[in-house]
Amino acid sequence: xxxxxxLRDRDFSEFYAATNRQxxxxxxxxxxxxxxAQEAVQEAYARALGKWDKVSTYDEPLAWIRTVAYRISVxxxxxxxxxxxxxxxxGEGVPAPLENHVALVSALxxxxxxxxxxxxxxxxxxxxxxxxxxxxxxxxxxxxxRLSRGRTAMASLIREDxxx
Amino acid sequence: MSDADRVGDELHSRLxxxxxxxxxTPTPGMADVHRRQARRQRNTMLATAVxxxxxxxxxxxxxxxxGEDPRVQPAGPGLTASRTVESGSTTTPASxxxxxxxxxxxxxxxxxxxxxxxxTSSAPPVDPEVPEDQIYALDLGSLxxxxxxxxxxxxxxxxxxxxxxxxxxxxxxxxxxxxxxxxSGPSDRVSGGYxxxxxxxxxxxxxxxxxxxxxxxxxxxxxxxxxCPVLNEFLAVEVTAVGSAIGDEFVVFALDAExxxxxxxxxxxxxxxxxxxxxxAATVDRDPGFAGDxxxxxxxxxxxxxxxxxxxxxx
Numbered sequence: 001x002x003x004x005x006x007l008r009d010r011d012f013s014e015f016y017a018a019t020n021r022q023x024x025x026x027x028x029x030x031x032x033x034x035x036x037a038q039e040a041v042q043e044a045y046a047r048a049l050g051k052w053d054k055v056s057t058y059d060e061p062l063a064w065i066r067t068v069a070y071r072i073s074v075x076x077x078x079x080x081x082x083x084x085x086x087x088x089x090x091g092e093g094v095p096a097p098l099e100n101h102v103a104l105v106s107a108l109x110x111x112x113x114x115x116x117x118x119x120x121x122x123x124x125x126x127x128x129x130x131x132x133x134x135x136x137x138x139x140x141x142x143x144x145x146r147l148s149r150g151r152t153a154m155a156s157l158i159r160e161d162x163x164x
Numbered sequence: 165m166s167d168a169d170r171v172g173d174e175l176h177s178r179l180x181x182x183x184x185x186x187x188x189t190p191t192p193g194m195a196d197v198h199r200r201q202a203r204r205q206r207n208t209m210l211a212t213a214v215x216x217x218x219x220x221x222x223x224x225x226x227x228x229x230x231g232e233d234p235r236v237q238p239a240g241p242g243l244t245a246s247r248t249v250e251s252g253s254t255t256t257p258a259s260x261x262x263x264x265x266x267x268x269x270x271x272x273x274x275x276x277x278x279x280x281x282x283x284t285s286s287a288p289p290v291d292p293e294v295p296e297d298q299i300y301a302l303d304l305g306s307l308x309x310x311x312x313x314x315x316x317x318x319x320x321x322x323x324x325x326x327x328x329x330x331x332x333x334x335x336x337x338x339x340x341x342x343x344x345x346x347x348s349g350p351s352d353r354v355s356g357g358y359x360x361x362x363x364x365x366x367x368x369x370x371x372x373x374x375x376x377x378x379x380x381x382x383x384x385x386x387x388x389x390x391x392c393p394v395l396n397e398f399l400a401v402e403v404t405a406v407g408s409a410i411g412d413e414f415v416v417f418a419l420d421a422e423x424x425x426x427x428x429x430x431x432x433x434x435x436x437x438x439x440x441x442x443x444x445a446a447t448v449d450r451d452p453g454f455a456g457d458x459x460x461x462x463x464x465x466x467x468x469x470x471x472x473x474x475x476x477x478x479x
Contacts, residue, residue, distance in 0.1 A: 013194055025186030042192050046200030097185035104178050113451060124179040155171040
């Protein structure tokens with residue numbers, strides 16, 4: 001069995017401390033359910049810990065976390081089961097510091113997933129278009145189109161609900 | 165400033181507010197991450213051990229071609245699967261050596277009652293010429309391997325860990341109160357899955373004491389899906405195909421999961437095939453928003469089920 005490596009563990013702990021809330025916020029904005037987002041992000045970090053020697057060499061380990069967490073959380077299979085077996089609904093149980101943002105996140109959920117993802121990565125993750133294109137594996141023009149359509153849709157939704 | 169810029173600035177500002185709010189929220193912490201990682205390590209070690217045992221077992225069979233495969237044993241009193249799961253139902257006990265029904269019935273199937281069906285599309289009964297059921301015991305080695313799926317033409321992105329804490333894809337329908345009751349109280353279960361483009365491919369294997377009971381469980385799933393297609397506001401189920409081309413018999417289910425947010429509906433395909441006393445369920449769950457064309461998902465589900473059936477038969 002591999003021996004514990006204090007330096008490796010400290011490195012991962014620092015990465016977790018520095019990024020986990022940001023990752024959870026981004027996944028929350030994309031999936032619209034805080035508990036699902038937190039569960040998926042924690043699971044993604046657990047997977048990263050198991051292969052930290054590799055993940056830590058990536059240019060953007062946070063992007064890896066976000067991508068894995070998102071894939072976990074968008075699983076409709078899990079969502080469908082949650083709908084049947086019970087669990088917190090979207091917007092329920094959101095921590096107090098985020099209560100003011102429920103309407104914004106709800107508005108985001110009304111967008112097609114691809115547009116929502118582009119908006120969140122660009123405006124919440126502060127990623128440039130080229131980097132989003134690289135992460136999603138699509139041309140930059142596609143990202144620009146998704147951002148444009150997403151902004152137009154959000155403008156309409158924001159106008160509909162001033163509380164957003 | 166253009167409208168697009170103004171909306172962009174507003175979005176940026178509000179999402180930054182969300183980010184600042186997230187900085188003040190409590191987090192499960194590193195202890196939770198370590199717990200999850202330890203659980204994953206245990207599952208991986210178990211899977212590795214099973215694979216080693218499988219290789220040694222295969223070598224033994226090569227050296228002793230007349231030896232008995234310990235994974236395929238005749239049914240008999242007291243014979244049980246390798247692991248058990250808690251059953252949420254009380255099913256009518258059925259003799260593990262009881263011959264399967266060969267007479268189509270018009271009665272409604274409940275619990276572990278004999279298989280039903282009056283049409284030629286109904287699941288065929290087990291071959292009456294076989295006096296005893298072949299019993300498969302489940303372990304992680306019962307799950308299809310990545311190479312086998314790739315050889316079957318399925319493109320995988322990565323392997324997931326086993327999901328023994330989860331439930332099979334089909335939820336309780338009609339009057340069932342738990343997945344165990346809906347699946348007629350299997351004696352054993354093993355599951356795992358793979359990441360595929362835009363979603364996941366999940367395998368759930370359920371074992372029963374006999375082929376007869378596995379057949380009855382599959383018939384109950386089929387009949388309940390037909391009797392109670394609307395599961396709740398967001399979820400509906402449909403039986404789209406029944407036949408005998410995969411394993412001894414198979415049923416294809418389609419679950420329509422509505423997002424509840426934008427009205428979009430995602431179709432989840434579940435092919436459940438029976439091999440003797442085992443039900444092999446292959447679920448394809450992909451988000452069209454990420455997977456693009458999902459029109460081939462039903463066939464993908466069937467192919468995946470066939471691959472796991474082949475894997476079981478080759479054991």
